[in-house]
Every structure is written in C-alpha cells, then in structure tokens.
Amino acid sequence: MKVLQFTIPVPLDKSIIVQKDVLPYFYPHLHRHQEIQLTWIQQGEGTLVADNNMHPFRPSEIYWLGANQPHIFKSEASYFQPKSRKKIVALVIFFNPDGELAGFFNLPEIKVLKNFIQQHQSGFKVPPEHATEISSRMLKITNSSGTEQLLQFVELLKQLSGCPDITPLASGQRAQPVSEHEGIRIGNIYNYIMHHYDKPITLEDAAKQACMTPQAFCRFFKKHTLHTFVSFLNEVRINEACKKLTDGSYDNIATVAYTCGFNSITNFNRVFKSVTQRSPSEYMNSYFQSV
Structure with a gap:
C-alpha cells in the first residue's frame, strides 16, 4: 500500500x-x-x-x-x-x-x-x-x-x-497496492471511524467521507483493506473495549459496551468473542493474570 x-x-x-x-x-x-x-x-x-x-x-x-x-x-x-x-x-x-x-x-x-x-x-x-x-x-x-x-x-x-512465541502484527493475505491518493483516502476513512467509533456510524456516513456512493465505497474499502466496513468498525470498537476493560476506569462490562458504540450488551458479547475468541470476562482474567 x-x-x-x-x-x-x-x-x-x-x-x-x-x-x-x-x-x-x-x-x-x-x-x-x-x-x-x-x-x-x-x-x-x-x-x-x-x-x-x-x-x-x-x-x-x-x-x-x-x-x-x-x-x-x-x-x-x-x-x-x-x-x-x-x-x-x-x-x-x-x-x-x-x-x-x-x-x-x-x-x-x-x-x-x-x-x-x-x-x-x-x-x-x-x-x-x-x-x-x-x-x-x-x-x-x-x-x-x-x-x-x-x-x-x-x-x-x-x-x-531469542524471544520465543513471537506473534506477527499482520498475517494472511495483503491488500492490493494502491496509489498515494487512494492511500490518503483510506487513511481519512480510518481517521473518521477511529474518532467516531463511540457514536452510531452508518455505511452512508463513511461513504460520504470518501466522497463515494455506498455501493462504490463497499467495493473500494473491501478491495484495499480486506475488511468490510462493518468488520473494520467492529474491530475498532472491540480494540477500544479491550483497553477500557483493562485500564480500571469503568465499573462494569455493560458500561464499556455502551461507551464503545454498542447498543446492547448481547451484541457486544457476540462481537467481542468473534474478534478475540474470548468473552469479555475471559479476556480480562487472562490480561490481569499475565500482568
């Protein structure tokens, strides 16, 4: 890229x-x-x-x-x-x-x-x-x-x-190379999502940031990032949730879910497990044990 x-x-x-x-x-x-x-x-x-x-x-x-x-x-x-x-x-x-x-x-x-x-x-x-x-x-x-x-x-x-068990930051297929103009456009989309993940963001909102129709945006985003818009948004939200769950500033898991843009705890738990392969409580236990 x-x-x-x-x-x-x-x-x-x-x-x-x-x-x-x-x-x-x-x-x-x-x-x-x-x-x-x-x-x-x-x-x-x-x-x-x-x-x-x-x-x-x-x-x-x-x-x-x-x-x-x-x-x-x-x-x-x-x-x-x-x-x-x-x-x-x-x-x-x-x-x-x-x-x-x-x-x-x-x-x-x-x-x-x-x-x-x-x-x-x-x-x-x-x-x-x-x-x-x-x-x-x-x-x-x-x-x-x-x-x-x-x-x-x-x-x-x-x-x-000599460090054992090194896990790569990225794995699998790489996205297709893009021009500098397209790269800047993708960067602007990333920036928008990362600044507004805690609010309701629609496909139309993201497409507008790229000055594209929703249909064209879906094809462009998937081609150059290997993510759908929803999967990328979910990963951003879950990454933010992981930080909030482990920094000790929130009282409970439900509060973290709602502050990360999820409208129900059930949906949050489902998405969290699909991204991390663990439930929120399992993730917290594993993190604090390692620390």
Whole structure:
C-alpha cells in the first residue's frame, strides 16, 4: 500500500537512527518507510494499525514494524481535544538492512540475525516478559555512539531473536497496492471511524467521507483493506473495549459496551468473542493474570 511514503533523514555518520518523540499525539496518518522501526511506547495509548490489522497499545509496550509496512500509531481521540494536556513519549530506533548496513548483514556470522529480520517482515509486539530487557538495551543504544552503538545494536538483535512465541502484527493475505491518493483516502476513512467509533456510524456516513456512493465505497474499502466496513468498525470498537476493560476506569462490562458504540450488551458479547475468541470476562482474567 503506497501510503505517504516517508524518507527517514539519515545522518552521514550514522546507519542507526535513534529518535525521541515527545508530542501532543502520534503522527496521525498511515505511512511507511524503507527502514525497520522499533518503537518503545513510554507514554500514550491508542490503536496501532499495521497493514490491515489493529492492536491496542499502552505504555511500556514495544513494537517492531517491518520495512515498508504501512502503519499508524493512532492516539486516542482525547489526545486531539483542543484543551488536551496529554502527550505521547516514545523512543524509536530506525535501521535499513538493505541500506548502509547491507554489507554488515551479508557477513556469514550475521546470517542468523538476517534470517530473523526476513522472517518478521509483518512486524511483531515484543513479548511483555522481555520488554524490560529490550527497553534497557534500547537505552544503551541511545546513550552510546560509534562502534559501541553498533555493538549494542547487535546485542539488541540477538535479544530479540531469542524471544520465543513471537506473534506477527499482520498475517494472511495483503491488500492490493494502491496509489498515494487512494492511500490518503483510506487513511481519512480510518481517521473518521477511529474518532467516531463511540457514536452510531452508518455505511452512508463513511461513504460520504470518501466522497463515494455506498455501493462504490463497499467495493473500494473491501478491495484495499480486506475488511468490510462493518468488520473494520467492529474491530475498532472491540480494540477500544479491550483497553477500557483493562485500564480500571469503568465499573462494569455493560458500561464499556455502551461507551464503545454498542447498543446492547448481547451484541457486544457476540462481537467481542468473534474478534478475540474470548468473552469479555475471559479476556480480562487472562490480561490481569499475565500482568
């Protein structure tokens, strides 16, 4: 998907780019770049869209995004309020294994790490039990330079390659490539749904955002996202529900259901199980046990 193709500025004397973001909210548009991206969420919450899959994100989580993988860390709607005092903080490492580092990754001694990178082009979330050691290594990379930074980077890749049970952020069939204009249109639709998921949204409402008839919109959306409008809306709502169920700010499951745009608890339970393969209470129990 050609969505706002970015070129990460690379200093002449560096092949590994370290970036600290402190902003009102994450960059709000779908985009991709040649560099692999490792993002440690230090502050902020929302929904990560990677290819056509959604994942709620929270502080202390770390995500690996593959080269040219379309993605967006979409901050929660409250971050965009005019008087919001919220902010996001993230530490990000970029590197391009086919750029300045290509010769390094072609060394026979680095074959295991190169294979690891090639096997995870769809990205992954660092398992929670390994987040502390990976974040510590990211800090060492941030606080070093030259040869020492490169050595710390190799150690980081070794630690990541040793993580068991890595689940890809995206799996299965990929959507067809689209033009930049179409990509921006899809991004605008995503943005609209993510900002209005808690309200009744009709197919006609979404089609109007894309300046299309409902019939044309259905074909366009399914072709380029592999989702129907309803399935995408349901996934957004369930992702938001997962965050609300586990952040301790709501008294009961029914309240969460209604604040996420569902008009009945029965429908919420049915959709929740179809998306997560668990009931809301099972999801909560599993989450708190792992934490």
